[in-house]
Amino acid sequence: MKVLVTVKEVAEVEEDFEISNGEIEETYLEYDLNEWDDYAVEEGVQLQEAGDDVEVVAVTIGPERAEETIRMALAKGADRAIRVWDDALGDAGLLDVEAKADILAAVVEEEDPDIVLSGVQAADDAFGGTGVALAEEVGFEWAAVVNALDTDGVLDDGIASVRRELEGGVEELTDVELPAVLTIQTGINEPRYASLRGIRQAQSKEIAPKTLDDLGLDASVADSALELTDMYEPESESDAQYLEGDAGEQAAQLADVLREKGVVDG
Amino acid sequence: MSDVLAVAEHRRGELRDVSFELVTAGRALADATDGDLHVAVVGGNTEEFADALNREGVDQLHTVDYGEEFNHDVYVQATEALFGDLDAEFLLLPNSVNGLDYAPAVANKLGLPYVSDAVDLAYDDGLTATREMYGSKVETTIEVAEGPYAVSVRSGEWPAAEGVGDAEVSAFDVDFDEDAIRSDVTGFEEVGAGDVDISEAEFLVSIGRGIEEEENLPLIEALVEATDATLSSSRPIVDNGWLSKNRQVGQSGKQVTPDVYLAIGISGAVQHVAGMKGAETIIAVNTDPDAPIFDIADYGVVGDLFDVVPALIEEFGGDAPDV
Numbered sequence: 184m185k186v187l188v189t190v191k192e193v194a195e196v197e198e199d200f201e202i203s204n205g206e207i208e209e210t211y212l213e214y215d216l217n218e219w220d221d222y223a224v225e226e227g228v229q230l231q232e233a234g235d236d237v238e239v240v241a242v243t244i245g246p247e248r249a250e251e252t253i254r255m256a257l258a259k260g261a262d263r264a265i266r267v268w269d270d271a272l273g274d275a276g277l278l279d280v281e282a283k284a285d286i287l288a289a290v291v292e293e294e295d296p297d298i299v300l301s302g303v304q305a306a307d308d309a310f311g312g313t314g315v316a317l318a319e320e321v322g323f324e325w326a327a328v329v330n331a332l333d334t335d336g337v338l339d340d341g342i343a344s345v346r347r348e349l350e351g352g353v354e355e356l357t358d359v360e361l362p363a364v365l366t367i368q369t370g371i372n373e374p375r376y377a378s379l380r381g382i383r384q385a386q387s388k389e390i391a392p393k394t395l396d397d398l399g400l401d402a403s404v405a406d407s408a409l410e411l412t413d414m415y416e417p418e419s420e421s422d423a424q425y426l427e428g429d430a431g432e433q434a435a436q437l438a439d440v441l442r443e444k445g446v447v448d449g
Numbered sequence: 450m451s452d453v454l455a456v457a458e459h460r461r462g463e464l465r466d467v468s469f470e471l472v473t474a475g476r477a478l479a480d481a482t483d484g485d486l487h488v489a490v491v492g493g494n495t496e497e498f499a500d501a502l503n504r505e506g507v508d509q510l511h512t513v514d515y516g517e518e519f520n521h522d523v524y525v526q527a528t529e530a531l532f533g534d535l536d537a538e539f540l541l542l543p544n545s546v547n548g549l550d551y552a553p554a555v556a557n558k559l560g561l562p563y564v565s566d567a568v569d570l571a572y573d574d575g576l577t578a579t580r581e582m583y584g585s586k587v588e589t590t591i592e593v594a595e596g597p598y599a600v601s602v603r604s605g606e607w608p609a610a611e612g613v614g615d616a617e618v619s620a621f622d623v624d625f626d627e628d629a630i631r632s633d634v635t636g637f638e639e640v641g642a643g644d645v646d647i648s649e650a651e652f653l654v655s656i657g658r659g660i661e662e663e664e665n666l667p668l669i670e671a672l673v674e675a676t677d678a679t680l681s682s683s684r685p686i687v688d689n690g691w692l693s694k695n696r697q698v699g700q701s702g703k704q705v706t707p708d709v710y711l712a713i714g715i716s717g718a719v720q721h722v723a724g725m726k727g728a729e730t731i732i733a734v735n736t737d738p739d740a741p742i743f744d745i746a747d748y749g750v751v752g753d754l755f756d757v758v759p760a761l762i763e764e765f766g767g768d769a770p771d772v
Contacts, residue, residue, distance in 0.1 A: 196583045198737050207587065277591075280553055280563050303549070308582055310565045311544070312553030319554035324631045325521070327550035346638075349460070349546045350700050355519075356636045366549070370688035408562035413590040414582070419739070423749035433750045434760030437732065440748055444730055446652035446709045447676045449765055 184338065186239045187296035188227040188261065189287060189314070190220040192252035193307040205414045216252045219302025223367040225374040226332060227300050228260035234338040238262050242290050244283060246273060250390055257385035258377035264388065265290060269395040271402035277308075279407040284316035289398035291321045298337060299364040303328050311366075318364035325364040326357055330371045337361065451482035451538030451596070456528055457490045457502055458543050460519065461637065464490075464498055467543040467602075469609035474570060474602050475541050476506035476610065481572040485509060487535055489621070491527045492516040505612030511621040521551040522630040528555045530623045537597065539576075544601035546701075556599035564591055565601045576600070585719060585741055605723060641703065643695035650679035653707045655698055655725070657683040659714015659735065659754055663691045665772045669713065672758055675767030681705065683721045699724035714754050717742025734758075 192214050200211035216224075224241065231237040241256035241264040243249050253264045267286055272278065291299065301314035318325035324343075331346035331354075343363050347355040359365075377385070395404060426436040441447040455475040457468035472488060479486040485508040490498040495512035502510060513527045528551070532540050540559070542552040544566045556563035568588075569579035576593045578600060647653060654673050660666065673680045680696060687697040698705050700720040710728035715721060717733070717740055725731070726745055733746040734754050743749045750757055759769035 194583070196586050198739070200586075202587065207583070280565070281557065284553075284557060306584060309580075309584075310563075311549050312556070312563055312565050315550065315553040316557040316563070319525075319557045325550075325554070326632065327521075328546045347546065347550070348701050349637075352639060352641045352694075352697075352701065352703055353460075354638045354640050355634055356638065357632055357634050359632045369684070373690060408593050408595060409564065410592045410594070411589055412577075412592045414587050415589075416739075417581075417585070417588045417741075420744045421746070421749070423733070423743050423746040425749045425751065430752055430756035431760045433752055434757050434764050437734075437748070437750060437757070437761055438764035440730075440732065441652075441676065441709065441711075444709050446678070447765060 184234060184237045184298070185294065185296040186227040186230050186237060187291065187294055187299045188220070188223050188239060188241045188256065189299065189301040190224060190241050190243050190253060190256050191217045191302070191305045192243065192245050192249040193217040193305050195306065202414050202416065205411065207414070214248065214252065216255050217302050217305050219304055219306070219367060219369055221374045222369050222371050223300040223302050224256045224259055224261060225372045226367055229372060230334055230337060231260060233334045237338070240265065240294060240296070242267070242287065244268065244272065244278070244286055253390060254385045255377055257388045258381040259375055260381065262388065264390045265393055266390055267393045267398065269402070271395060271405050275405035275407065277407050277409050277411045278405065279409045280310050280312035280316050282405050282407055283313045284320045285404045286395070286398065286400065287313065287317045288320040289400055291317065293398065297361050298343065299323065301364060301366050303366045303368050314364050314366035323362045323364050324359040325366070326359050327366045328368050329365045330354070330368040332365065332371065451484040452487060452535055453479045453484055453539040453541060454487045454489060454532050454535055454537040455541040456524070457488060457498065458519070458545055458547060459490070459493050459498060462493065464501055465545065466609060467545055467604040468502060469504065470604060470607040471541050471543060471602060472502070472504055472507055472610035473607040475539070478539050478541070478570060478572055482538065484538065487511060487537065488616070489513065489528070489531055491524055492518065492520070499618045503614045503616050503618070504610040505614045506610055507614045507616040510616045510618040512618065513621050513623055515623065515625060518634055519547045520630065520632060520634055521554065522632055523625070524551045525554050525558060526625055526629065527623050529558050531621055532559060534621070539597065540599045542599070542601045544603050548601050552599065552601045559599065561597055561599035562593050563599045564593060567600050567602050568606045570600065570602070603719070641695035641697065643693055645679060645695060647679055647681045647696060647698065648703050648705050650705070651708045652676065652678045653681045653705060653709070654678040654711045654713065655681040655683065655715060656686055656713050657715030658685045660686070663689070666691060667770045668755070668758055668772045671767055671770055672762050675762050675765040678711070683715050683718070712742055712746070713758065715742055716740045717745065
């Protein structure tokens with residue numbers, strides 16, 4: 184069985200930052216493995232550990248810098264990795280859901296996985312659509328926002344029995360036939376830390392670079408109908424009354440508020 | 450003239466609030482282009498739902514009788530067929546969990562540019578959507594030059610449509626491809642039952658990522674004990690397994706309405722705020738003065754919880770453990 188895990192390197196913004204020319208300045212960004220994808224990687228590795236002959240392949244769309252991130256997936260147990268990049272993607276600006284789904288669809292066609300695991304969303308652009316659009320594109324079944332997966336069902340019966348985390352503390356139980364794409368919600372498992380041994384081993388695992396041409400795509404795949412035209416910090420709507428002073432003074436005022444509201448005696 | 454199709458959402462026999470918000474968002478777009486607003490409801494008690502959705506501003510209601518509950522394969526087929534039949538310009542869907550489960554597929558199938566999780570929309574010779582990035586730290590505007598458009602909208606951003614409308618209600622027949630319905634919803638389960646019901650609490654002390662390590666929990670527990678409060682948390686604490694699911698406040702956790710909600714080290718992501726904005730008084734303790742939690746707080750403490758919480762415990766005669 185083959186498991187394909189899509190991972191994305193995302194930018195995290197520092198507490199204080201500046202925006203210029205519609206972008207957050209590079210110095211305020213740190214790059215990391217997308218949180219949701221970390222859970223997807225773990226789920227893939229758990230399938231690999233539970234089954235015989237399960238290969239986990241990580242795929243990312245990203246520039247050379249993204250190899251650091253994909254190496255994290257390898258260090259945690261993915262067998263090999265694919266990194267898709269092309270100058271045309273670098274020049275494209277916003278890579279929308281359609282572009283990402285088209286590129287990943289080409290990878291799915293080449294790799295022919297039984298199951299694709301993808302984070303629900305990326306922490307940076309938060310479109311939350313790539314996994315489901317990919318499923319539709321390649322004709323796989325799918326389930327979005329999965330917070331539990333029956334591993335045995337996947338390995339033995341070719342059925343993904345999942346729980347989908349709906350709003351308000353309700354979970355939906357759904358069975359989907361493989362091949363399928365599952366978008367993975369945080370909390371589905373406990374992502375492992377990469378061990379030193381894993382990190383060492385990751386150095387010798389393959390990260391295959393692919394261009395659009397390698398995947399039989401041309402540059403037009405990056406064309407997007409969407410254009411990001413402005414970025415700004417949202418205006419604060421705060422009308423909070425701030426409690427000033429050092430920690431002790433703040434605590435004293437806070438205690439007064441709690442007494443005043445009648446929720447704490449004493 | 451450009452028509453708008455909005456697809457309502459229901460679950461376990463009830464329309465969800467976002468359905469009425471979609472009517473408001475859809476009416477505004479229809480007005481901007483001098484079009485009609487069509488609202489569809491798929492599955493469940495469609496007659497009853499259509500009655501409830503017949504609010505001011507809706508021009509036509511379409512019912513698709515198939516199944517009881519949401520099934521993405523059914524929704525994809527029904528939406529695709531109806532959108533094509535109407536030759537509409539805008540497709541509006543909820544950015545709910547179920548929206549996430551079918552909107553991208555419909556958009557892809559129809560070949561429409563897809564803008565998700567919009568918090569505002571404007572139309573002037575092209576669609577402009579406002580959305581957030583980087584965990585709500587920035588807002589962006591996205592322009593989509595050419596339609597038709599598929600947009601999913603964030604719940605709670607548009608007021609619910611009210612009033613009684615005089616929309617024409619008609620059943621829309623979809624020639625479903627049964628073979629393409631390959632997912633099977635087998636049931637629902639309430640989660641988070643347990644010894645404590647945080648939705649009943651008068652005073653919640655709630656913690657988020659700011660507590661950093663599980664080893665720091667005893668500090669908060671000491672505060673909870675000293676103030677006779679109830680402990681709750683935002684999602685990451687539950688994801689990490691530090692507290693059980695029945696303590697989680699937010700969109701996918703519990704809705705709470707305490708007299709006082711003391712948010713400690715919680716940034717105030719929109720999914721969390723959805724669960725606690727009904728609190729009578731909100732107090733936030735956070736090191737980041739720009740944290741969105743301060744936007745909804747009545748009292749703000751900009752400071753380090755590891756300094757403020759021990760001092761607060763002492764105020765109430767408790768002992769702060771070393772963490």
